[in-house]
Amino acid sequence: MRELGSNTKGAIAEAAIRLAAIRCEVGVYQPVTGHSRADLMFEIGSDLYRVQVKWASVSKDGATLNVRTNSSRFTPHGYVLKTYGSHEIDLLAAYCEPLERAYLLPSELFADRHAVQLRLSPPRNNQRPCINLADDYDFDGAVAQLEERRHGMAEARGSSPLSSTSLSQSAQTPLTVGSNPFRNHFGYWIDVVAAGQDVVVTRRGKPRLRLTPA
Secondary structure, three states: OOOOOHHHHHHHHHHHHHHHHHHOOOEEEOOOOOOOOOOEEEEEOOEEEEEEEEEEEEOOOOOEEEEEOEEEEEEOOEEEEEEOOOOOOOEEEEEEOOOOEEEEEEHHHHOOOOEEEEEOOOOOOOOOOOOOEHHHHEHHHHHHHHHHHHHHHHHHHOOOOHHHOOHHHHHOOOEEEEHHHHHHOHHHHHHHHHOOOOEEEEEOOEEEEEEOOO
């Protein structure tokens, strides 16, 4: 079987990401011109996210997914590689054809970087710091986290400023967040808890911590 060209890979990845978004009932929009840094726009609730789509490849040992997180263009001086900034792109969606799986990465993971590696299985030495597990960025789960975060902010704020929300809200059903999104948006979740909302932090789908306001 011949190797697919980069344009073909891009088209396949974009089609797969669109399908994944539609299955999650996410609104999908596309720029009219080809000069935008974003390939797609996702509508999740009332929020819009600029999305760049990439092809993910599996390493030779089958342990990691490799995702290029830069763009390239030809100039009179040769090819120029440029990374994506968080002011340009909100999310990066990656599709891996051999696994037939889609992933959604927050800007904290790819901004100003040329590549990202996602582990398909935990390392043998059980090291966790600085390790990004692919399962933590599964497309469906990542969309659910964005919806949950938006819902949690609305509940925590209500019609009052964040700092004036009553502590009685801690009696409500706690919000749930995965350990990686919690780590990546630590300040946000601390503000939510400080506003009076209990938060349960999960790891691999199992509750690990429950945070309550002081």
